[in-house]
Amino acid sequence: MSDHHLAQMNIGALRAPLDDPSMADFVTALDPVNALADAAPGFVWRLTDEGANDATATRPFGPDVIVNMSVWEDVESLRAFTYRSADHLDLLRRRRDWFVPLGRPGLVLWWVPAGRLPTPEEGGERLELLRANGPGPDAFTFRDPYPAPGAHTGRERVTEPG
Amino acid sequence: MTEDTAGTADGPGGTAAGEAFGERAIGAAGALADPVRRRLYRYVCERGEAGRSDAAEALGITRTLAAFHLDRLAGAGLLEVERRRLSGRQGPGAGRPAKVYRRSGQEVSLHLPPRDYEAAARLLAEAVERAGAEEALYAVAREEGRRRAAEAEGAGSAGAPVRLEEVARALAACGYEPVAPAAGQEGGEGGEGGEVRLRNCPFRSLAADFPPLTCGMNLELLRGTVERWGGFQARTAPEPGGCCVAISKNNED
Numbered sequence: 372m373s374d375h376h377l378a379q380m381n382i383g384a385l386r387a388p389l390d391d392p393s394m395a396d397f398v399t400a401l402d403p404v405n406a407l408a409d410a411a412p413g414f415v416w417r418l419t420d421e422g423a424n425d426a427t428a429t430r431p432f433g434p435d436v437i438v439n440m441s442v443w444e445d446v447e448s449l450r451a452f453t454y455r456s457a458d459h460l461d462l463l464r465r466r467r468d469w470f471v472p473l474g475r476p477g478l479v480l481w482w483v484p485a486g487r488l489p490t491p492e493e494g495g496e497r498l499e500l501l502r503a504n505g506p507g508p509d510a511f512t513f514r515d516p517y518p519a520p521g522a523h524t525g526r527e528r529v530t531e532p533g
Numbered sequence: 534m535t536e537d538t539a540g541t542a543d544g545p546g547g548t549a550a551g552e553a554f555g556e557r558a559i560g561a562a563g564a565l566a567d568p569v570r571r572r573l574y575r576y577v578c579e580r581g582e583a584g585r586s587d588a589a590e591a592l593g594i595t596r597t598l599a600a601f602h603l604d605r606l607a608g609a610g611l612l613e614v615e616r617r618r619l620s621g622r623q624g625p626g627a628g629r630p631a632k633v634y635r636r637s638g639q640e641v642s643l644h645l646p647p648r649d650y651e652a653a654a655r656l657l658a659e660a661v662e663r664a665g666a667e668e669a670l671y672a673v674a675r676e677e678g679r680r681r682a683a684e685a686e687g688a689g690s691a692g693a694p695v696r697l698e699e700v701a702r703a704l705a706a707c708g709y710e711p712v713a714p715a716a717g718q719e720g721g722e723g724g725e726g727g728e729v730r731l732r733n734c735p736f737r738s739l740a741a742d743f744p745p746l747t748c749g750m751n752l753e754l755l756r757g758t759v760e761r762w763g764g765f766q767a768r769t770a771p772e773p774g775g776c777c778v779a780i781s782k783n784n785e786d
Contacts, residue, residue: 463745471665475663511768
């Protein structure tokens with residue numbers, strides 16, 4: 372087991388307030404999809420608001436910008452949940468129904484020492500790093516993943532299994 | 534100084550220019566020039582995997598000949614080989630493990646003169662994501678799906694598919710490699726048996742880098758097709774290695 376875990380943050384600019392009828396499909400999907408994440412292999416932690424089951428009230432990046440943040444054992448477990456569960460893939464596929472394009476990266480991945488939980492502020496810094504320099508060991512994406520510190524030397528391309 | 538003239542600095546094969554001219558792909562395609570080998574390749578792909586004896590029997594050739602051709606296909610990178618003990622026999626007396634062949638994960642594509650549509654697809658996908666133009670892509674895909682449906686109806690003598698098996702047959706022409714539900718299970722209550730699963734993703738490498746975009750496009754493509762035929766629906770159902778869409782009969786039917 373690695374001594375690092377994968378942190379993930381993505382932000383989305385809402386098209387309408389969450390209680391607007393146009394957002395109903397998204398809001399309805401939150402609980403089931405969060406439950407799916409909680410039960411997914413490799414899931415470690417996700418950000419929630421105090422007394423709530425999601426983090427939709429946390430808005431450090433602007434009044435209309437919601438945050439999704441979680442920790443996983445590795446890139447592959449997060450990738451499997453993100454892209455290979457039908458319910459979550461359907462949400463991603465329809466994201467333009469609910470979210471305005473940012474025109475720049477909205478998702479960032481980075482490594483944290485196992486046991487230490489990331490904060491949205493830290494996520495914001497990583498996102499800025501990604502936007503400024505492109506993918507690197509300190510801030511990367513699914514398309515250009517980097518290995519955990521000490522795991523391997525150099526860049527590691529994670530490919531789809533055959 | 535740039536190398537823009539093929540074959541100047543480097544020789545005919547195993548070089549940058551050689552790769553641009555598809556040396557590896559030509560080798561793979563060359564292995565398929567033999568008709569028996571082509572039938573074997575198709576047999577293995579359709580079956581998912583096959584041993585030497587099954588393949589020989591299915592094609593009506595000797596096991597030795599099947600083994601020779603299967604190994605040539607593996608040597609060309611078209612098939613991959615796994616050694617496995619068949620029929621659960623283990624321990625001493627179980628014999629040597631048999632070779633099981635399946636299609637390799639390598640993609641072979643050959644464009645002469647050299648073309649790079651995949652790089653273009655990646656750039657376009659990135660631009661669509663950045664601009665948030667997914668809706669436009671989905672709409673275009675749906676239209677293309679309807680066009681394909683009309684084309685398939687025109688090509689077949691039977692008109693629009695009515696049964697799931699006919700849907701499967703029609704989608705085979707688009708490269709999806711459908712697996713039709715087993716006989717007798719059709720019209721079941723939405724179980725595995727009542728669905729057409731698609732074993733091949735025609736957009737595989739693009740889907741690996743742009744999953745929601747590519748799977749969304751593919752879903753709309755298939756929706757356009759099966760909805761035009763009527764009585765069918767397509768849903769997201771990601772499966773490792775296969776296509777992320779499953780097709781079933783409409784519930785209200």
